[in-house]
Amino acid sequence: xTAQEIVFSALGxxxxxxxxxxxxxxxxxxxALWLVVSFGALAGMYLVLTAEFVAWVQVLIYVGAVxxxxxxxxxxxxxxIGRSDELDSGNRIAALxxxxxxxxxxxxxxxxxxxxxxxxxxxxxxxGGAVGESxxxxxxxxxxxxxxxxxxxxxxxxxxxRGGGED
Amino acid sequence: xxxxxxxVFAALLxxxxxxxxxxxxxxxxxxxxxxxxxxxxxxxxxTFDMWLRDRLHGGQVLTLFTIVIAAAEVGLGLAIVLxxxxxxxxxxxxxxxxxxxxxxxR
Numbered sequence: 001x002t003a004q005e006i007v008f009s010a011l012g013x014x015x016x017x018x019x020x021x022x023x024x025x026x027x028x029x030x031x032a033l034w035l036v037v038s039f040g041a042l043a044g045m046y047l048v049l050t051a052e053f054v055a056w057v058q059v060l061i062y063v064g065a066v067x068x069x070x071x072x073x074x075x076x077x078x079x080x081i082g083r084s085d086e087l088d089s090g091n092r093i094a095a096l097x098x099x100x101x102x103x104x105x106x107x108x109x110x111x112x113x114x115x116x117x118x119x120x121x122x123x124x125x126x127x128g129g130a131v132g133e134s135x136x137x138x139x140x141x142x143x144x145x146x147x148x149x150x151x152x153x154x155x156x157x158x159x160x161x162r163g164g165g166e167d
Numbered sequence: 168x169x170x171x172x173x174x175v176f177a178a179l180l181x182x183x184x185x186x187x188x189x190x191x192x193x194x195x196x197x198x199x200x201x202x203x204x205x206x207x208x209x210x211x212x213x214t215f216d217m218w219l220r221d222r223l224h225g226g227q228v229l230t231l232f233t234i235v236i237a238a239a240e241v242g243l244g245l246a247i248v249l250x251x252x253x254x255x256x257x258x259x260x261x262x263x264x265x266x267x268x269x270x271x272x273r
Binding site (some may be wrong): 039054073076077078095106117136150 | 174179180186187189196198202231243248250269
C-alpha cells in the first residue's frame with residue numbers, strides 16, 4: 001500500500017462510516033451534520049485523486065449550500081429535534097437485504113473487474129485551469145443548457161413553495 | 168494507486184444510500200440518502216477520468232454537472248416536501264397513502 005492509498009482508504013472509511021451514521025442515527029439534525037463529515041471526506045478523496053477543482057466545488061456547493069438547504073427543510077417542517085424513533089419505516093429488514101445484496105454484488109464485480117488497473121496520479125489534470133479550459137471550450141453548450149435547467153428548477157421551487165396555486 | 172480503492176468505496180457509499188432511501192421514513196432523510204448515492208457516482212466519474220487520462224476532462228466536467236443537478240434536485244425536493252408538510256402536517260413517506268388501493272381490493 002502506498003501513502004496515497006493509505007490516506008485515501010482512511011478518508012473512504014470516514015466517508016462510508018459517516019454515511020452509515022446518516023442513515024442510522026435517531027436524531028434528524030445529527031444526520032445533516034454527519035452528512036457534512038461524509039461530504040468533507042469525499043472532498044478529501046477528490047484531492048487525493050488530484051481533482052482539486054472538483055474538491056473545492058464539492059466543499060462550496062455540498063457542504064456550503066445543500067446541507068444548509070436541508071437544515072432549513074428540517075426546521076421548516078418542525079421535525080422532532082431530539083431523539084425520535086419515528087425516523088425509520090417498518091421495512092428496515094428488506095432495505096438491509098436489498099442494500100447488502102447491491103453492495104456485495106457491486107464490490108465483488110468491481111474487485112474482480114479492476115484487479116490490475118492502476119491510476120498514475122500526476123497533479124495538473126484536475127486544476128481549475130485545465131477543467132475550466134475544457135469546460136468552456138468543449139463542453140460550453142451543455143454548460144449553458146445546465147444553467148437554464150438550474151434557473152428553471154429554482155423558479156419551479158419558488159412557484160411550488162409560494163403555494164396556493166388555484167385559490 | 169489501484170482503481171479498486173475508489174471504486175469499492177463508491178459502491179459501499181451507493182449501497183448505504185440505497186439502504187437510506189428504502190429504510191427511512193422522513194422525506195428529508197430520504198433526500199439526504201439520495202445525495203449519498205449521487206456522491207458515490209461522482210467519485211466513480213472522477214476516478215475514471217483520472218484513470219483514463221481523458222484529454223477533454225469529461226469525467227470531471229460531468230461531475231460538476233451532476234453536482235449542479237443535485238443542487239437543483241434538492242431545491243425542488245425541499246419545495247415539494249414543504250408543500251406536503253403544509254397540506255398534510257407530516258412528511259412521512261409511508262403515510263402518504265391517498266392513492267392506495269382500498270382494503271377490500273387488495
